[in-house]
Amino acid sequence: MYFRYSYLLKLKLSYPITYIKGISVQRATLLYSELGIKTCNDLLNFFPFRYIDKTTFYSIKELQPNSSEVQIVGKITSVKSVAQKRGTRLVAKFQDATGTMELVWFRGQKWIKDSLKINQPYVVFGKLNHYNGSFSMPHPEMELVTEYKKKLQTKMQPVYPSTEKLTNSGVSNKLVRTYIQNLLQQFYDKIQETLSNEIIEDFKFISKRDALLNAHFPKSQENLAKAQNRLKFEELFFIQLQLLRRKLINKTKIKGFVFQNVGANFNDFYSNRLPFDLTNAQKRVLKEIRKDVASGAHMNRLLQGDVGSGKTIVALLAMLLAIDNGFQATIMAPTEILATQHYLAIFELLETMDLNIDLLTGSVKTKKRKEIHQNLEDGTLDILIGTHALLEDKVQFKNLGIAIIDEQHRFGVAQRSKLWKKNTIVPHILVMTATPIPRTLAMSVYGDLDISIIDELPPGRKEVKTVHRFDSNRLSVFKFMKDEIKKGRQVYIVYPLIQESEVMDYKDLMDGYESVSREFPTPKYQISIVHGQMKPADKEYEMQRFVKGETQIMVATTVIEVGVNVPNASVMIIESSERFGLSQLHQLRGRVGRGADQSYCILLSSFKLSAEAKTRLKTMVETSDGFKIAEVDLKLRGPGNLMGTQQSGILNLKIADVVKDTKILVDARNTAISLLQEDSNLSKSQNDLINKAYLELSKTSKIWSNIS
Numbered sequence: 001m002y003f004r005y006s007y008l009l010k011l012k013l014s015y016p017i018t019y020i021k022g023i024s025v026q027r028a029t030l031l032y033s034e035l036g037i038k039t040c041n042d043l044l045n046f047f048p049f050r051y052i053d054k055t056t057f058y059s060i061k062e063l064q065p066n067s068s069e070v071q072i073v074g075k076i077t078s079v080k081s082v083a084q085k086r087g088t089r090l091v092a093k094f095q096d097a098t099g100t101m102e103l104v105w106f107r108g109q110k111w112i113k114d115s116l117k118i119n120q121p122y123v124v125f126g127k128l129n130h131y132n133g134s135f136s137m138p139h140p141e142m143e144l145v146t147e148y149k150k151k152l153q154t155k156m157q158p159v160y161p162s163t164e165k166l167t168n169s170g171v172s173n174k175l176v177r178t179y180i181q182n183l184l185q186q187f188y189d190k191i192q193e194t195l196s197n198e199i200i201e202d203f204k205f206i207s208k209r210d211a212l213l214n215a216h217f218p219k220s221q222e223n224l225a226k227a228q229n230r231l232k233f234e235e236l237f238f239i240q241l242q243l244l245r246r247k248l249i250n251k252t253k254i255k256g257f258v259f260q261n262v263g264a265n266f267n268d269f270y271s272n273r274l275p276f277d278l279t280n281a282q283k284r285v286l287k288e289i290r291k292d293v294a295s296g297a298h299m300n301r302l303l304q305g306d307v308g309s310g311k312t313i314v315a316l317l318a319m320l321l322a323i324d325n326g327f328q329a330t331i332m333a334p335t336e337i338l339a340t341q342h343y344l345a346i347f348e349l350l351e352t353m354d355l356n357i358d359l360l361t362g363s364v365k366t367k368k369r370k371e372i373h374q375n376l377e378d379g380t381l382d383i384l385i386g387t388h389a390l391l392e393d394k395v396q397f398k399n400l401g402i403a404i405i406d407e408q409h410r411f412g413v414a415q416r417s418k419l420w421k422k423n424t425i426v427p428h429i430l431v432m433t434a435t436p437i438p439r440t441l442a443m444s445v446y447g448d449l450d451i452s453i454i455d456e457l458p459p460g461r462k463e464v465k466t467v468h469r470f471d472s473n474r475l476s477v478f479k480f481m482k483d484e485i486k487k488g489r490q491v492y493i494v495y496p497l498i499q500e501s502e503v504m505d506y507k508d509l510m511d512g513y514e515s516v517s518r519e520f521p522t523p524k525y526q527i528s529i530v531h532g533q534m535k536p537a538d539k540e541y542e543m544q545r546f547v548k549g550e551t552q553i554m555v556a557t558t559v560i561e562v563g564v565n566v567p568n569a570s571v572m573i574i575e576s577s578e579r580f581g582l583s584q585l586h587q588l589r590g591r592v593g594r595g596a597d598q599s600y601c602i603l604l605s606s607f608k609l610s611a612e613a614k615t616r617l618k619t620m621v622e623t624s625d626g627f628k629i630a631e632v633d634l635k636l637r638g639p640g641n642l643m644g645t646q647q648s649g650i651l652n653l654k655i656a657d658v659v660k661d662t663k664i665l666v667d668a669r670n671t672a673i674s675l676l677q678e679d680s681n682l683s684k685s686q687n688d689l690i691n692k693a694y695l696e697l698s699k700t701s702k703i704w705s706n707i708s
């Protein structure tokens with residue numbers, strides 16, 4: 001007895017779940033392998049995904065076609081058997097003061113029919129069906145009101161996520177509920193507060209203990225809302241705290257190179273060689289960058305700007321700043337095509353200046369590669385542009401001052417930091433993305449970066465006219481193409497290429513190419529074709545023919561998504577557009593509308609469209625604002641599928657939802673900001689609890705090490 005008592009005293013939430021009454025080693029192993037639940041704390045933070053609500057009574061008039069499980073009080077007025085395709089079903093007319101509905105049984109009809117009492121008040125509970133304007137409830141749970149009143153009422157019942165294997169091994173929802181009940185009984189006293197009094201008072205939060213208790217076993221909807229609100233805040237708050245602290249530490253501890261001079265190259269280029277006036281947005285961003293790199297702190301900045309907003313020139317000017325201060329600069333792009341395009345564009349812009357630029361991609365031959373390595377190490381090269389090839393160990397800069405990463409979402413965080421590590425002092429980092437990330441998401445994913453936004457397109461751009469057409473209208477689309485080609489324009493036709501159905505997709509592409517070739521015969525028309533299975537040299541050749549205007553039509557898979565810049569191309573036709581994601585459609589559309597002419601985007605699809613596909617196509621037709629499109633995308637797909645979020649902690653959120661809980665996220669972030677302003681080390685006594693929880697989290701949670 002004595003022994004047992006002392007062991008109880010020492011219980012800790014960090015203990016394995018076998019310490020919870022009723023959980024065997026076997027079960028614990030299963031819970032770990034299926035759900036990743038290892039410690040008592042894990043289980044405590046394993047939240048229900050829904051609740052069976054028996055706290056509310058609905059009247060029949062209140063029922064909505066989307067209400068799922070409801071509880072109603074009423075009387076049965078009649079019962080009959082109704083013949084159906086196979087056998088019969090039992091139907092009871094059920095009514096309350098506000099209306100009538102049906103209760104329906106398919107099994108055990110005789111027994112049920114005998115036990116039903118006519119004209120006596122029942123409490124019924126179950127899932128609703130809605131058909132032809134009326135409601136029915138199959139196989140309801142039911143009880144006479146007289147019986148119901150005698151019992152202690154169960155409240156809202158939690159339903160936990162599960163897996164097939166768990167269910168098959170007898171770990172039912174009921175069992176999990178029991179485990180958590182036991183857990184709360186044994187450990188309730190061990191649950192520590194994690195927020196300061198000040199925050200709790202400011203937001204009128206309930207205590208951590210009550211929040212956890214009510215998140216699992218809420219007494220009412222209202223209590224549940226309070227519990228979830230507090231737990232969501234807390235989850236987002238600690239992530240923000242982590243991100244912001246890291247940023248703070250980077251700012252103060254990591255030394256950055258100081259680009260003090262705005263020197264000869266920058267000034268010469270800015271005053272004499274800029275091919276156009278910068279937009280105000282470009283100027284603003286440039287100022288933000290200049291301020292960063294002159295400050296002595298390390299720049300870690302995300303530059304967001306829609307397709308065609310002119311990020312490249314900003315990157316180039318930033319690189320000139322580095323060069324003027326005696327440093328080298330680099331741009332890393334996700335594809336060979338894009339890297340080459342950057343190289344050509346920048347080479348041309350700097351042609352008359354005395355600077356050394358080179359290109360390093362996977363297809364650069366060994367001899368040339370060695371030469372590049374050499375020139376890089378001895379400092380001959382000022383700017384190196386390339387792909388992943390830049391990350392190889394052999395690539396050593398003499399003194400890399402700034403690294404620019406284009407199309408950020410294609411590189412993982414690990415790669416980002418690999419580029420960083422190429423120097424003893426970390427170079428300034430500018431990450432550029434054309435996939436606008438909604439602000440809230442950016443806050444949670446890239447909370448450690450500073451964010452600049454180019455929210456203005458260069459002048460004279462006309463909005464791309466976008467329409468949706470069904471496959472059956474293909475002939476009129478061909479006709480339209482001919483008209484545009486007659487005016488001297490060029491046309492893209494893009495086919496989906498999705499890994500899982502690669503073989504079929506290539507077949508579609510080839511079939512499409514054939515039918516286009518028949519419709520647009522040589523010698524009047526010339527067609528380029530580019531896809532991922534071609535050799536890089538062949539791809540390049542076909543691409544160049546299109547760039548030079550030797551071909552009028554480019555048939556391609558999504559390889560042209562990024563990078564291709566042909567201002568004369570004014571029509572983008574997307575085949576099977578219902579299969580593309582929103583951000584991809586947006587990127588593709590960005591390939592046209594680069595010149596002075598009115599451009600068009602035609603989204604072709606089959607008749608059969610899912611609701612989601614309809615929304616995507618509708619969104620594309622209605623707007624060309626990348627941020628709006630990103631918001632819709634986020635709502636449709638959730639953050640897990642947004643590019644760039646894979647490595648971030650945002651996926652592992654246990655209770656908060658970055659799409660739905662925007663307001664809480666903003667509160668959490670602002671609270672974290674003002675907290676750090678007052679107490680950057682969390683060393684003040686009123687923040688003890690926060691500090692303790694913070695340290696605990698950074699020790700145990702995998703999420704945390706992933707944020708970088």
Ligand code: ADP
Nearest residue numbers: 276277278279306307308309310311312313458
């Ligand atoms: P993105 O942001 O998609 O990388 P780019 O930097 O490739 O965009 O710019 C798209 C096109 O717009 C390029 O042809 C570029 O020369 C042109 N451009 C960029 N800034 C301006 C500007 N301020 N005025 C006119 N044209 C511009």
Ligand code: MG
Nearest residue numbers: 311312406434
């Ligand atoms: Mg670009």
